[in-house]
Amino acid sequence: MAAPKTPVTLPDYQVERIGSQIAEGETIKSARPHALSDAIFNYCPGCTHGIVNRLVAEVIDELGIEGKTVGIAPVGCSVMAYDFFNCDMIEAAHGRAPAVATGVKRVHPDNVVFAYQGDGDLASIGTAETVHAATRGEKITVIFINNAIYGMTGGQMAPTSLPNQVTQTSPYGRDVSKVGYPVRIAELLSTLDGVAYVERVTCDSRQHIIQAKKAIKKAFQNQIDGIGYSLVEVVATCPTNWGMTPQGAFQWLRENMLPYYPLGVYKDVVADGFANAAEAALERAKDCPIAQQGKEA
Amino acid sequence: MADNTQAQERVLMKGNEVLAEAAMRAGCRFFFGYPITPQTELAAYMAKKLPLIGGTFLQAESEIAAINMVYGAAAAGARVMTSSSSPGVSLKGEGVSYMAGADVPGVIVNVERGGPGLGGIQPSQSDYFQATRALGHGDFYMPVLAPSTVQEMADLIYLAFDLADEYRTPAMILADGMIGQMMEPVTLPPERDPKTLPAKPWATSGHKGERAHNVVNSLYLSPEKLEQTNFERFERYAEIKEKHQRQELMFCDDAEIVVVAFGAASRIARTAVRDARAKGIKVGLLRPITLWPFPTKAIDQVIANGAKRFLSVELNMGQMVEDVRLAANGRAEVSFYGRTGGVLPTPEEVLVQIEKLAEDMERGE
Numbered sequence: 001m002a003a004p005k006t007p008v009t010l011p012d013y014q015v016e017r018i019g020s021q022i023a024e025g026e027t028i029k030s031a032r033p034h035a036l037s038d039a040i041f042n043y044c045p046g047c048t049h050g051i052v053n054r055l056v057a058e059v060i061d062e063l064g065i066e067g068k069t070v071g072i073a074p075v076g077c078s079v080m081a082y083d084f085f086n087c088d089m090i091e092a093a094h095g096r097a098p099a100v101a102t103g104v105k106r107v108h109p110d111n112v113v114f115a116y117q118g119d120g121d122l123a124s125i126g127t128a129e130t131v132h133a134a135t136r137g138e139k140i141t142v143i144f145i146n147n148a149i150y151g152m153t154g155g156q157m158a159p160t161s162l163p164n165q166v167t168q169t170s171p172y173g174r175d176v177s178k179v180g181y182p183v184r185i186a187e188l189l190s191t192l193d194g195v196a197y198v199e200r201v202t203c204d205s206r207q208h209i210i211q212a213k214k215a216i217k218k219a220f221q222n223q224i225d226g227i228g229y230s231l232v233e234v235v236a237t238c239p240t241n242w243g244m245t246p247q248g249a250f251q252w253l254r255e256n257m258l259p260y261y262p263l264g265v266y267k268d269v270v271a272d273g274f275a276n277a278a279e280a281a282l283e284r285a286k287d288c289p290i291a292q293q294g295k296e297a
Numbered sequence: 298m299a300d301n302t303q304a305q306e307r308v309l310m311k312g313n314e315v316l317a318e319a320a321m322r323a324g325c326r327f328f329f330g331y332p333i334t335p336q337t338e339l340a341a342y343m344a345k346k347l348p349l350i351g352g353t354f355l356q357a358e359s360e361i362a363a364i365n366m367v368y369g370a371a372a373a374g375a376r377v378m379t380s381s382s383s384p385g386v387s388l389k390g391e392g393v394s395y396m397a398g399a400d401v402p403g404v405i406v407n408v409e410r411g412g413p414g415l416g417g418i419q420p421s422q423s424d425y426f427q428a429t430r431a432l433g434h435g436d437f438y439m440p441v442l443a444p445s446t447v448q449e450m451a452d453l454i455y456l457a458f459d460l461a462d463e464y465r466t467p468a469m470i471l472a473d474g475m476i477g478q479m480m481e482p483v484t485l486p487p488e489r490d491p492k493t494l495p496a497k498p499w500a501t502s503g504h505k506g507e508r509a510h511n512v513v514n515s516l517y518l519s520p521e522k523l524e525q526t527n528f529e530r531f532e533r534y535a536e537i538k539e540k541h542q543r544q545e546l547m548f549c550d551d552a553e554i555v556v557v558a559f560g561a562a563s564r565i566a567r568t569a570v571r572d573a574r575a576k577g578i579k580v581g582l583l584r585p586i587t588l589w590p591f592p593t594k595a596i597d598q599v600i601a602n603g604a605k606r607f608l609s610v611e612l613n614m615g616q617m618v619e620d621v622r623l624a625a626n627g628r629a630e631v632s633f634y635g636r637t638g639g640v641l642p643t644p645e646e647v648l649v650q651i652e653k654l655a656e657d658m659e660r661g662e
Contacts, residue, residue, distance in 0.1 A: 037510075068503035070373070082512045088501035090372045091514040093395050096365035099357065103369025103377070104501065106353045107327060111373075111503050129365070132358035 033057035035066045039083045046239035046246025048203045049077055049145060052212070053084050056116070056143060059217045060087060063224065069112040070104050072097040074126070076118035077151040095126025098133030101140045112223055114141040120150045123159040123183045130185075134229050137194025137277050141219045142229075144185060147236040148257065155241030159183040162260055167241070182260065186233045190266035193281035196228025198266040202235040202258065204250045211263075227270060228277025235261050305484045312447045313338035313477040315485075316406055316470065317346070319451035320378055323458040324489040325404070326352035327377040329366035331359055333385045334418045335474035336408035340380060360385040364392030364405070371396065371403040372513040374500030376458055380406035382474075383424050384415060386432065393467050394433030398515025400499075400530070402461035404454065405432075406470045408477040411639040419639020420474035420561050425616035428471045429589040436527055438534055440468040440541065441588040443559040447481035453586070455486045460541065462495045464533050471588060473612065475561040475641070534590075543586035544595045548574055552581030554654050555599050557621050558610040559585045561641070566610045569647035578655045588617070596624035604629055606654050610647055611635040 036057035073081035075094035082089035097115035150156040157170040164173040201212035219230035239249035274280040285291035328343040357363035370377040411421035442453040461468040517523035558566035609618035618633040
């Protein structure tokens with residue numbers, strides 16, 4: 001892949017580390033990813049958006065793709081992401097990021113296009129766009145932040161809110177007999193032929209953050225290699241709208257979110273021995289003669 | 298517009314197919330749409346031809362997805378379009394508003410059918426308000442061009458792409474099922490040389506390390522900033538109003554009665570006006586080609602020429618008549634005649650209306 005023509009120089013930021021394990025007066029150097037702009041995040045304390053934004057930026061840096069990357073940030077707490085990245089960015093309508101990403105990718109197939117979406121956006125108002133971009137096998141990367149609540153609008157019930165979870169619009173708890181069950185996106189999308197890779201990760205610990213970055217990097221690399229649609233679901237926190245401290249939110253995530261949304265790889269066509277999603281789809285439909293038409297001998 | 302130095306082809310084609318062919322000749326290489334009657338042939342033509350010239354035809358999962366694909370492709374710098382018919386165009390309203398707010402060009406075709414609701418599939422002009430009063434939420438307009446012949450389908454979609462790019466705005470072709478479905482001889486415009494297409498330095502196509510990053514966005518959390526972007530957009534609208542009003546005038550030099558009609562209705566009105574002239578009535582035809590901007594200067598001109606009465610003839614319950622009334626601004630009386638739901642008036646019906654006005658004027662009413 002082509003590196004940016006202008007060499008990327010990483011600015012050094014002196015970051016004061018806080019915490020009892022740091023000696024007084026000690027500073028460490030933390031290189032801010034070049035793909036991350038100088039804008040100050042407006043995320044709440046304990047929210048995992050900031051971590052994931054940074055992971056995406058680090059991956060863009062490491063793959064050397066900032067100059068050909070276009071990001072799509074739709075409505076929700078992710079809406080300000082166009083301010084946070086140094087690659088070209090488009091702000092999309094609520095739920096429509098996969099359609100906008102499709103438009104960009106079809107015009108510039110060699111660009112790297114990613115959508116960064118929350119749960120209300122991706123799994124409620126944009127379900128059609130999500131499912132169809134995935135089933136078309138759009139060669140895009142989707143980062144899906146699942147924090148089981150609408151953050152930006154102040155804590156309404158999300159498609160991924162857990163059974164009995166109290167929110168502004170489920171004040172007596174999510175009653176599954178009336179409003180149904182949470183949408184499990186990783187499981188749902190893993191059934192679609194156009195999908196190359198789906199993994200669910202979280203960011204509650206250093207170990208999990210390392211795994212999340214690995215998954216995000218793979219989801220970008222898949223796009224560069226033309227393997228197919230890739231999505232990383234990040235089980236995330238929203239302390240503000242969950243009504244918890246950051247520490248309490250992580251505890252709640254471990255106790256309630258992770259058993260409902262188990263971490264792991266839900267689909268990986270490459271690990272399954274295929275070159276790409278198309279090859280895996282062909283194999284699945286091996287008994288359907290019309291689907292085999294045009295298959296190389 | 299069309300470069301006359303190139304050999305011009307004259308062919309017999311269907312209106313919907315001409316929209317598609319002329320769009321490709323204007324440099325459109327991306328089409329996103331969803332099936333709906335009566336624009337079907339346009340998408341079918343694109344599906345067949347675009348892949349052969351290196352373009353992309355994609356049938357979207359919905360009208361909403363289609364217009365958002367248009368938004369993405371346009372943001373990425375492409376000449377791009379979508380087409381639909383009335384109920385489908387309603388669904389595109391969200392995306393068109395975002396395109397207007399983010400100053401992204403693109404062409405939307407509406408081959409109108411009767412409404413409201415699912416309505417019918419016969420020709421109609423019932424989406425005049427929707428097209429000219431901002432398709433979607435927010436303070437915006439877009440150029441709306443109304444072809445009345447198959448030839449104009451070609452000419453106006455060519456123009457629509459240029460206006461969209463020049464003013465960074467969505468632009469609409471407001472046709473109807475009649476013009477879309479009928480065949481007429483047409484001289485196709487020449488292929489646009491891609492090198493002559495305007496540069497789009499604002500496009501989000503990857504900064505390649507050569508420029509600061511671009512953002513295509515319609516969100517402004519600062520009220521002052523948002524107001525400023527609206528002010529700037531309306532300065533462009535003022536320029537469009539000043540430079541791009543288009544209309545056709547027939548028998549308007551001495552007309553005391555002026556029939557105002559566009560698209561399919563203007564074809565019927567034209568016959569009625571001719572028949573009325575044959576009967577000695579001083580009547581003319583003003584055919585708006587741009588519905589937005591509405592040809593207010595032409596209204597001024599025919600009033601200066603002595604017009605005392607306007608008759609707006611439409612395939613709806615009376616929509617454009619409001620623009621005629623606003624433009625006349627009390628200087629002439631304005632009346633309306635229309636049929637709706639896919640019913641077309643006959644020229645005789647329109648002639649009766651013209652004769653009534655003529656009699657009223659003779660009696661001094």
